[in-house]
Amino acid sequence: MSPAAEPVADKPSRREQILAAAAELFARHGFHGVGIDDIGSAVGISGPALYRHFRSKDAMLGEMLTAISEVLLDGGQSRVGAERAAGDTLQDLVRFHVDFALDNPALITVQERNLGNLTDPDRRKVRALQRRYVELWVEVIRGAVPATEEPSARAAAHAVFGLINSTPHSRHLDRAQMADLLAGMALGALGHGPR
Template identity: 85%
Template sequence: MGFVSPAADPVTEKPSRRDQILAAAAELFARHGFHGVGIDDIGSAVGISGPALYRHFRSKDAMLGEMLTSISEVLLDGGQARTGLDRAARDTLLELVRFQVDFALDNPALITVQERNLGNLTDPDRRKVRGLQRRYVELWVEAIRAAVPDLGEPTARAAAHAVFGLINSTPHSRHLDRAQMADLLTGMALAALVHSPN
């Protein structure tokens, strides 16, 4: 799994050591929980000593903060890129759904960390992540209401969160291959949104 916000070396195309650490930490946090993982565990996963991690991050809390902030920024940037174009409202909604599905299927560990560890962030990091998440949700609410004009704002907001739950709960499924899972999730999400009751 590649980390979602790598500043990859332009020559080697390999993620930086910092991004390798974040990717390894995401896998470990998803598997064992934030409190179940120590600095030595993360260091071992990337082939360095635990204390050597402090050259890259001041603490495990800082690592989690950067990880969850990065996820939220990637989602918001991707959402903005897909809603800022001049096209039919339902096409915009389709692009948002596809984007969220791809993110969830390609980054299952990050989805798990995001869902389980917001409460482990420091207060400043939590406020920043919450703010980014609210802006991402607003993109969805606007896109849903544009595609389904008679849908009220509270229903559109509830529908957006329900679809996030649908999409984000399934990346670990082993019943279908990736392409089949993407098609299934996209179809289910669109059916739920477009046919949402008033």
């Protein structure tokens, strides 16, 4: 296929560019360590021009963390909805979360560190989405490892999230090796080693 005939990936919108730049800056310097001018500079516009896209830095953070939670929940639900063995569903769910964490380290860092910086309405919305994602995992864990009691499945889900979400802090392996390592460790921790 000639270069002219190759499909071109959609260019991110200005809003998406702003959110990506803000995520990188928030991950590196913390929410309170980043000003509106810093974010504007990162995308080549003035800080005040950001107000055409977001009403405030708080609104950026709220949209960012809500979007993360929606992507995780939607992705999880799409894997659980398929008719197949519970163990296969668990493996798919683990791989999905691993891929998300490895592909979005700044977002994972922002999510871990900045939930407390959300406005109350945004925090409630994000928490509700996160609870639904956890419950999805609890259901899948209990289906794949039937002897697991509900409180144990919930604790295991949170522990696995901690394991997988630690990836922004590790630079020792290439992406494929890290994905395999994390998936294997997560499945092992859940009592359902890889097949």
